[in-house]
Amino acid sequence: MSKSKENPTSILSREEVEGSLADFAFGQIEETRHLAMERALPHYPDLQEELEQIRTVFARFDKMEFKADLSLRARSLSVHVHENLARQRERNGMRNHSLKRLLPFGVFAILATLVLPPFDILNYFSDKAATQVSVATAPDRSSDRSAQTTPGIIDLDGLDELIVTTLAQDDLPGMSRELAATALVNGTSFQNDILENESSLTLFDDTEFDDNLFGDFASSAFGPNSGLISDFILPGDFQERELQQLFEELDGNATL
Amino acid sequence: MFPCTIGTNAMESILALTSDKAILEEFRGGDNDHAATAFVRKYQNFVYHTALRYLKSEEDAYDASQEVFIKALKGIAAFRAESSLSTWLYRITVNVCTVMRRKDKLRTFFGLETVVPYARSHEVAPDQIVENKDFDDRFRLILDTLPAKQRETFVLRYFEELSYEEISGMLGTSVGGLKANYYQAVKKIAQRMQQGKDDVKV
Numbered sequence: 001m002s003k004s005k006e007n008p009t010s011i012l013s014r015e016e017v018e019g020s021l022a023d024f025a026f027g028q029i030e031e032t033r034h035l036a037m038e039r040a041l042p043h044y045p046d047l048q049e050e051l052e053q054i055r056t057v058f059a060r061f062d063k064m065e066f067k068a069d070l071s072l073r074a075r076s077l078s079v080h081v082h083e084n085l086a087r088q089r090e091r092n093g094m095r096n097h098s099l100k101r102l103l104p105f106g107v108f109a110i111l112a113t114l115v116l117p118p119f120d121i122l123n124y125f126s127d128k129a130a131t132q133v134s135v136a137t138a139p140d141r142s143s144d145r146s147a148q149t150t151p152g153i154i155d156l157d158g159l160d161e162l163i164v165t166t167l168a169q170d171d172l173p174g175m176s177r178e179l180a181a182t183a184l185v186n187g188t189s190f191q192n193d194i195l196e197n198e199s200s201l202t203l204f205d206d207t208e209f210d211d212n213l214f215g216d217f218a219s220s221a222f223g224p225n226s227g228l229i230s231d232f233i234l235p236g237d238f239q240e241r242e243l244q245q246l247f248e249e250l251d252g253n254a255t256l
Numbered sequence: 257m258f259p260c261t262i263g264t265n266a267m268e269s270i271l272a273l274t275s276d277k278a279i280l281e282e283f284r285g286g287d288n289d290h291a292a293t294a295f296v297r298k299y300q301n302f303v304y305h306t307a308l309r310y311l312k313s314e315e316d317a318y319d320a321s322q323e324v325f326i327k328a329l330k331g332i333a334a335f336r337a338e339s340s341l342s343t344w345l346y347r348i349t350v351n352v353c354t355v356m357r358r359k360d361k362l363r364t365f366f367g368l369e370t371v372v373p374y375a376r377s378h379e380v381a382p383d384q385i386v387e388n389k390d391f392d393d394r395f396r397l398i399l400d401t402l403p404a405k406q407r408e409t410f411v412l413r414y415f416e417e418l419s420y421e422e423i424s425g426m427l428g429t430s431v432g433g434l435k436a437n438y439y440q441a442v443k444k445i446a447q448r449m450q451q452g453k454d455d456v457k458v
């Protein structure tokens with residue numbers, strides 16, 4: 001605004017007078033502007049008439065009473081605002097309290113979901129059917145061994161490797177890696193085989209060494225060399241042939 | 257540092273909080289209840305009148321005013337004093353009223369509620385207006401018929417006695433435009449009030 005630029009001798013334009021007319025009528029104007037208006041108004045008689053009309057009408061109007069009438073209802077606002085705020089704080093407090101109580105359980109549940117599955121290999125065996133479904137739906141992992149394993153999902157390749165390694169360490173016979181994997185995929189009683197072999201080895205290890213017992217065990221159908229012994233003993237024609245040879249030798253000697 | 261240390265009478269200290277700066281300092285000082293009371297007391301009429309002009313219903317205006325103050329008190333800690341408190345409150349009030357009006361329109365559209373506007377309680381037939389000697393009622397009615405920008409400018413300048421710069425911050429209109437609006441509003445009110453008076457005489 002051009003307060004300081006107000007030229008005391010210049011006459012305000014019509015637009016300027018119109019812009020300040022209402023403020024001039026209600027006394028809401030600075031002194032320099034007031035003087036400028038007083039000088040300019042005689043040049044615009046129609047605006048002077050308007051000014052008179054405004055003053056006459058608004059003189060009858062009690063601004064303060066009008067405002068007070070409107071404000072009657074607003075008087076109790078501060079009380080209600082405080083009440084509402086207190087109610088909201090109470091509600092928020094209750095929500096925070098319940099959140100504080102439930103939060104540890106929530107955190108535990110999330111951690112349990114994330115941390116427990118890698119150690120939950122044993123459950124895998126008891127839920128073979130589920131594994132079979134996952135095998136059926138999973139892409140061919142044999143072609144992508146480096147693929148990352150999703151947490152919480154058992155990696156079949158890793159699992160059969162683990163089992164086969166265990167078998168190799170225990171020196172169990174007749175079980176190749178491929179056979180183990182096939183047994184797993186086909187859902188055969190691979191678990192039972194492992195347990196059975198392991199129990200027989202344990203029996204062998206824990207028993208006091210005894211020739212007879214060892215002989216019994218070695219010659220039994222459960223023994224690790226059962227195949228060799230049976231190869232040596234079982235073919236009946238071999239004994240027959242040997243006996244015949246002995247008989248022939250005896251016969252020859254007798255003839256000689 | 258501040259009026260809360262003046263004496264034991266809490267009301268005295270609340271009344272002493274008159275300037276925006278004092279209220280904001282009280283909030284930053286940590287005495288929120290004290291400052292909130294002073295804040296609401298200072299601006300309750302301003303907010304309520306503004307809401308009433310927008311919503312035309314005393315009840316809705318009262319509800320809106322409560323919501324405005326709750327929003328303002330929740331956000332006052334983040335108030336950066338780049339504008340005056342009145343400008344900030346005016347914007348919140350207009351936003352709250354706009355949302356309420358939209359809801360009312362929806363409710364009316366779905367036939368859930370019939371909105372009785374504030375103006376209607378004063379709305380009477382033209383011949384009754386002439387007969388009505390109550391100056392304030394006529395004034396209010398004429399005020400309601402003004403275009404929104406003119407009405408807002410008139411109320412904020414005449415009743416709230418805000419500066420053109422403050423009103424410009426609230427309404428987003430230039431000072432020159434506001435002066436023109438104010439002149440037009442005052443001229444129309446004077447003409448119509450005069451016209452009504454002359455009609456009564458006839």
